[in-house]
Amino acid sequence: MSSHGFNPIRSEEGHDVVAISLRGVVKRFSSVVAVDGLDLDVPVGTCFGLLGPNGAGKSTTMRMLTGQAIADAGSLEVLGFRLPEQSKPARLRMGVCPQESNLDVDLRVRDVLDTFARLYRVPSARRPVAVDQALALARLTDRARDRAVTLSGGMQRRLLIARALIHDPDLVLLDEPTVGLDPQVRQQIWSLILALRERGATVLMSTHYIEEAERLADRVAIMSKGRVVAEGSPAELIAEYAGREVIDVEGSQTQLTDLRSRADAAGILTRPSGPSLTYLHADQDGDRRLPAGRRRVATLEDVFVALTGEYVE
Amino acid sequence: MTSTGVSLRRIEPAGVLAVAAREWTVFCYFWRNQTFAAVVEPIVNLLAFGFGFGALVSKIAGIPYIQFVGTGVVATSVLFSAVFSGMFDSLYKRRYQRIYDALLAAPVDVEEIVTGEVLFLGTRAGIYGIAPLIVAFFFGLTPTPAMLLVPFISILTGIGFAAFGMLFAALASRFDDFNYVISGLITPLFLLAGAFFPLNQLPEWLRVAAQLNPLYHCIELVRHCAFGLQPGADLIHLGALAVFALLAWAAAVWRTRARLID
Numbered sequence: 070m071s072s073h074g075f076n077p078i079r080s081e082e083g084h085d086v087v088a089i090s091l092r093g094v095v096k097r098f099s100s101v102v103a104v105d106g107l108d109l110d111v112p113v114g115t116c117f118g119l120l121g122p123n124g125a126g127k128s129t130t131m132r133m134l135t136g137q138a139i140a141d142a143g144s145l146e147v148l149g150f151r152l153p154e155q156s157k158p159a160r161l162r163m164g165v166c167p168q169e170s171n172l173d174v175d176l177r178v179r180d181v182l183d184t185f186a187r188l189y190r191v192p193s194a195r196r197p198v199a200v201d202q203a204l205a206l207a208r209l210t211d212r213a214r215d216r217a218v219t220l221s222g223g224m225q226r227r228l229l230i231a232r233a234l235i236h237d238p239d240l241v242l243l244d245e246p247t248v249g250l251d252p253q254v255r256q257q258i259w260s261l262i263l264a265l266r267e268r269g270a271t272v273l274m275s276t277h278y279i280e281e282a283e284r285l286a287d288r289v290a291i292m293s294k295g296r297v298v299a300e301g302s303p304a305e306l307i308a309e310y311a312g313r314e315v316i317d318v319e320g321s322q323t324q325l326t327d328l329r330s331r332a333d334a335a336g337i338l339t340r341p342s343g344p345s346l347t348y349l350h351a352d353q354d355g356d357r358r359l360p361a362g363r364r365r366v367a368t369l370e371d372v373f374v375a376l377t378g379e380y381v382e
Numbered sequence: 383m384t385s386t387g388v389s390l391r392r393i394e395p396a397g398v399l400a401v402a403a404r405e406w407t408v409f410c411y412f413w414r415n416q417t418f419a420a421v422v423e424p425i426v427n428l429l430a431f432g433f434g435f436g437a438l439v440s441k442i443a444g445i446p447y448i449q450f451v452g453t454g455v456v457a458t459s460v461l462f463s464a465v466f467s468g469m470f471d472s473l474y475k476r477r478y479q480r481i482y483d484a485l486l487a488a489p490v491d492v493e494e495i496v497t498g499e500v501l502f503l504g505t506r507a508g509i510y511g512i513a514p515l516i517v518a519f520f521f522g523l524t525p526t527p528a529m530l531l532v533p534f535i536s537i538l539t540g541i542g543f544a545a546f547g548m549l550f551a552a553l554a555s556r557f558d559d560f561n562y563v564i565s566g567l568i569t570p571l572f573l574l575a576g577a578f579f580p581l582n583q584l585p586e587w588l589r590v591a592a593q594l595n596p597l598y599h600c601i602e603l604v605r606h607c608a609f610g611l612q613p614g615a616d617l618i619h620l621g622a623l624a625v626f627a628l629l630a631w632a633a634a635v636w637r638t639r640a641r642l643i644d
């Protein structure tokens with residue numbers, strides 16, 4: 070990705086160069102606190118996953134990064150620009166793919182891209198090339214003359230992502246890029262994002278699909294109720310919060326409730342998982358005498374459920 | 383740059399142009415039926431009133447009735463095409479297509495969206511507004527050099543009413559909400575402007591009220607271009623149109639921002 074116009078920021082520790090830096094960010098909607106003291110640093114060149122259940126405040130965070138929501142408190146910096154005052158120059162270097170599609174569906178595919186090339190100030194001589202590249206990226210070259218409304222859901226989503234990349238941005242925001250798509254289309258979007266990662270773009274991607282974060286993100290922040298509750302690479306998070314191995318114990322609802330309260334009393338970490346109870350850090354059980362069950366490798370899902378208390382769909 | 387309040391400093395020509403270019407792209411798809419509706423309806427008005435009333439009142443203030451209406455309908459044509467496209471297009475883009483959300487994620491601010499759209503819609507309405515004047519030529523209206531000013535007058539009027547329409551779009555939640563505006567405001571503006579009958583027979587209070595109607599000032603200006611300019615009065619009419627456009631623009635930006643930025 071090009072770096073002209075990019076103003077690197079040093080994080081507080083002074084080593085990493087960060088593309089996004091949030092400190093104590095709060096956003097309320099009347100009585101609802103959507104974002105509640107959020108701290109976040111997204112290093113340049115990483116694919117950063119914001120993983121959280123519905124309602125955690127991911128979309129609100131994304132909208133604050135584009136100046137479409139104004140924080141009630143805290144400080145926000147994107148690509149070295151202070152928000153919301155300098156949001157416009159920041160947006161010039163950002164590409165955004167929203168959670169809910171806002172494609173200009175009445176337009177032809179090529180016109181959708183051309184309109185955004187203009188909005189992103191791509192010089193007119195370069196615009197046709199930029200549009201062709203975006204079409205190729207979205208694999209929509211042969212649909213360029215069709216109205217966007219005639220595309221399938223997956224194609225529209227690819228177009229939405231290509232539209233965000235039309236100006237070769239330094240930072241890409243993807244808000245739940247695969248929500249509501251069938252598994253095959255999800256794979257297509259994932260390869261698009263992997264290609265972006267390969268090119269060294271800085272990506273902030275929100276998702277409530279654990280697998281998506283695990284597969285695509287270099288670093289993950291787990292978000293719950295408007296805050297980051299844990300942050301690290303997927304491997305670090307698993308090691309820290311779930312250990313190497315876990316044990317799934319099956320039983321009736323009453324048995325599980327009983328087991329859980331006993332584990333809580335003994336300070337043993339567990340997490341519910343539907344018809345079973347999962348004991349975390351089972352590799353370090355030592356003399357804790359965990360009940361018998363199925364031993365398996367810990368996953369990010371164990372971490373997610375343990376930290377957010379949310380079941381996975 | 384601040385994030386609240388209405389500011390001219392936030393407007394960059396490139397942003398306004400990009401927004402207007404999007405409007406132009408959409409127009410290139412739909413120009414046939416948009417143009418048909420915007421041009422034919424005022425001509426139907428002109429012919430219906432011209433012939434219908436023209437048989438009863440042959441002249442008003444020495445002007446043949448069909449020419450009186452022909453010059454008046456310029457303004458009502460601009461009113462409808464500007465205010466309705468401002469209202470309906472803008473609400474559709476905000477609520478149903480969510481285009482403004484997409485634009486605001488790009489380096490474009492609310493000021494630029496409103497300005498770009500209002501300039502495009504207003505200019506288009508102003509150009510459509512010339513059609514009745516051309517039809518009036520076939521009914522004996524004599525072309526004058528001052529008529530070359532009419533497009534500028536109609537475009538300025540169009541810009542004001544497009545902004546007025548966007549203001550109501552920002553206030554509305556659903557298309558149904560427009561019923562109040564259309565019956566309670568647009569229709570009175572349309573009738574109380576002097577397009578179809580002179581205002582001087584009206585009761586005093588209605589004549590005073592008409593002075594507040596931007597459409598009245600547009601009609602006076604167009605008639606003066608056709609039948610003789612009155613520099614002193616015309617500067618006041620022009621000023622009234624400019625003030626209206628500016629106020630409507632500022633109000634539209636203010637309310638649109640409240641809708642779009644959380």
Ligand SMILES: Nc1ncnc2c1ncn2[C@@H]1O[C@H](COP(=O)(O)OP(=O)(O)O)[C@@H](O)[C@H]1O
Binds near residue numbers: 101102124129
């Ligand atoms: N415009 C809004 N008005 C009122 N409440 C909102 C608005 N946007 C978000 N919220 C609320 O803020 C909380 C966080 O929402 P959101 O950021 O969309 O979460 P996520 O994207 O993680 O699912 C939710 O409770 C949601 O209902």
Ligand SMILES: [Mg+2]
Binds near residue numbers: 127129168245
């Ligand atoms: Mg969301």
